[in-house]
Amino acid sequence: MDGINTKEGKIGSLILRIWFPLFVFGIFMFLLLGKDELYSRFLRNFSGVGRVIFEYGSQIGVWVSGALLAQRFITVFVWDGLIAGISGRPVPRLPKDFTGILMFGIAFMGVLATVFNQSITGIWATSGVFGIILGVALRNVILDVFIGLSMHVEQPFRIGDWVRIHQNRRETHIVGQVIEINWRTTRLKNTEKNMIVVPNSKMGEAILTNYMKPKPYFRIDLEFVLDYEVPPNRAIRLLLAAVKSMIDGTRILNNPEPEVRLDAALSYGQKYEVRFFILPTGVSPKESKHLVNRRVIEHLLKVGIKPAIEKEIVYMERDSLPQPKRKDNGPDYNSIIRSNSLFSTLPEDEINHLEGYFTSREIFAGEKLYRQENEGESLFILIEGLLKSNASLDGSKDIDDVESIEPGQHFGEECVLGPNLRASTVVAVTDCQVIEISAKKVLELANRNGLFLSKLNTETGVSSLKAIQSRYKLKRRTKHEDSKKSDKKKTVGSAIQTFFTDLFPTATTPKK
Template sequence: MSTNPKLKSTAQQLALPLIVSVAVLSVFYFGGDAYQAFGIAAVDSTKKFLKYVLGIVAFVAVGLLLNRIVRLIVFEGIILSATGFVVPKLLSQITSLLIFIITVAACANIVFDQDLTVLWAASGVAGLVLGMALKELLQDVFAGIALNIDRSVAIGDFVQIHKAGDDKIVGQLLEISWRSTQIEDTNGEVISFPNSKFSSFTITNFSASKASGRSVSITIDGRVPTARAMRILQSATIDALTEVMGQYGSLPKIGIKAIKNDGVEYLINFESEYQHIAEATWKIQQAVILHLAKAGLKPAGHKTGEDPIADASFAAPDNARLSALISAAPIFRNVSAEDLALLVQHVRLRNIQADKVVVQTGEVGSEMYLVLEGLLYTSGGRAVAHRPSLPSILRPGDLFDAFATLLGNVHTTTVKTRTPSLICEISIAGLQELFNSNPEALNQVAKNLMEQDSKSGMIWDEERFMAMTAQMHHLFPPATVSSRSLQ
């Protein structure tokens, strides 16, 4: 039977003061009988001394027990579970101080028979003197108490503080102590402010809400259609935010900010928790560059000479770009450029809206797909022997599902669009034209298919390779005379 470690630790910390308190109070309860048991009933001076010692020990033990009950059970138990907030150290320390003062006063009155009226009067005069001498310190203490009670900020929050005309400081709140508040700024330096000064700042709490809105701008050549540009930017942004924060829910908003001489400036608006904003911003910029490159584009700049992509098709990838992307897919490695140029003539480009099914688990594979722009995701996959599984996210440049198409099998994973996407559909008819033109291309593709199988953990098996090649020849029967042999 397992024991809660926190509960065990709490019990251990309460045990000693509880045992001492019970033991000493038991001695007081039984009175003279207990003293006689120690053999000191007849010794008045010793009895009086023992009374003082036991009284002090009793009050110290009870005070310590009460302090730990408040800290461990009330603060770290009831309040933490009810509110979800850790009680600030300053409030815990003030509570401990009050318990200590009450314990000392009670001990003086009960054990030493002192009049508390005189004690409180003396402490009042002393407090007045100390208050005059420690005015600034007391201001800091009460400002710290106000900050903890107000709860406009909490330990761990990311805040921005400033006064009118002063520089802004951004960082994470580390601690609110008796006298000062500590903040770790974005450079990793710890800055301490007197509580009275910190409470007078204008404070922006970035952690008060779950997400903060931010924006990134990017300029793209004006010849690129806005729908295509927004599709690429949206998929790149979601790709980056998913990498930074895991599953990303809300879609970023893409809009046109300005039209300039060098292109159209787009604004990417996204939401992120404050601690992820810096990383998310540069990850988005990096992802935008990568997604544009996959589409054969790049951010616009001032034209200083010949435009290297001036003659390219900005509406969609041209045949040269398609050939380059297909040749980069592992399945078509070492297939000649001439063969791929022929294949590109038989592909079809498809614009698919977000959250649409591209392939369904259990359907017979009749096409394979190359992601050109956008993001897709997989779901409902099932493990199949000799078949590598698809990644959870499909990005530009990823090709799927070659195994189902080339071997005539069913799709083992459902693929849906996460964002509006542009995909290249490679059909069985197009592959048949390629293999009819050059039968050696089929053998090369079969070899690549087998190598992909080996990378998924399977050992190269020559017999299985021959069976796979035979299966492909059956699905793609060779023409009587290949077009390549006629040349």
């Protein structure tokens, strides 16, 4: 039914676009073909001047309305119909305008030749010199028009594509989204929401990068320099966790996967290259850089690491020796625990006292820390990396993501106060490091600190609610899919039944 309504809507739209030029052309054609009948019946007393005006007007009207009708037919059925259907995108204004100019030019020549009995050859010869003068004067405009036509034929970019126009210097490159290609210029919208108008001749001469071809996504590269004190494996884990925490499928993509490479060893640190892919229809290149840069800095600062800077060591005395460099002893657990939303309610001495009551664990990417419904007697805090929790229905293989867990967040608190069953499954997205605190120790802290107990109760309730909401959403999705399968089976069964009924009709008993 929806398909029928859509088809009827398209037909109605076509009729609305064609009826007026068709109606005008029909009127002028009727006046031209039926002029003798009109003279004999209605226009007997028409003066000679009136007849001349009537004849010239009807002939000119046929040519002009015919050009309008032809232009509208080509626009509707060729440009907006055939070409747009093949390309999958709206056709720019330039070819439509050129078609209109061509049709009305033919109509003008037809009026001169048939209505006013002028020699077209003579007109072309007379206008030759004028055309040369005009061509020299308007050479840039003409160049813009023909390069615009060639761009439409070659289609190096389309409306909606993000492109970069390379200039002499990198800082002057133009990056923007194509919003219009007309007979004279190409219009871009840059990341500052401003419109940039570029002559087509400049577009034809410039080196151009189309970010959306051959695939609708493209790669962004960011560089970070970290000190040699940070081991490469740890640096890659931190940077990869930061960029993967931004994946949402509409802006920053999971496929192709983000990656981190050790690009170079510099005098003041190791340079890492963070690569990720974006959909420019969802986020601009500058905005994506801002988002990932911010998240990387947040992840680094949480574990006490700052980007390296160039250093210059100055010795004031000949006998002075350089200070020994601090070795990388890993993350500062106390500072991470102190920044946690739950444990920040504890006094400083309690946090320092925790150091001997937790164990550190490393989990590799893809490994499960624990599964849903498993028994547990501990609470975890993510130190480095990125984790993901998901929930599933009983006996079902379908899963739904509950949340992403980033450094500094705690999880698994439902096994401290409630039944010792895990509410969700936790999987490592990247290589991770976590600390595990026993439920017994957490309860001791809660008994001594009422604010901590209150916060723990709240966090447990929120965690359980997220898991319940995820399972409810999964249940609704499963029901919807089962309903669709059932409807499909009914449709197929009905079609088979109808086929066999038509093939072997039931014999009707003749009436006596």
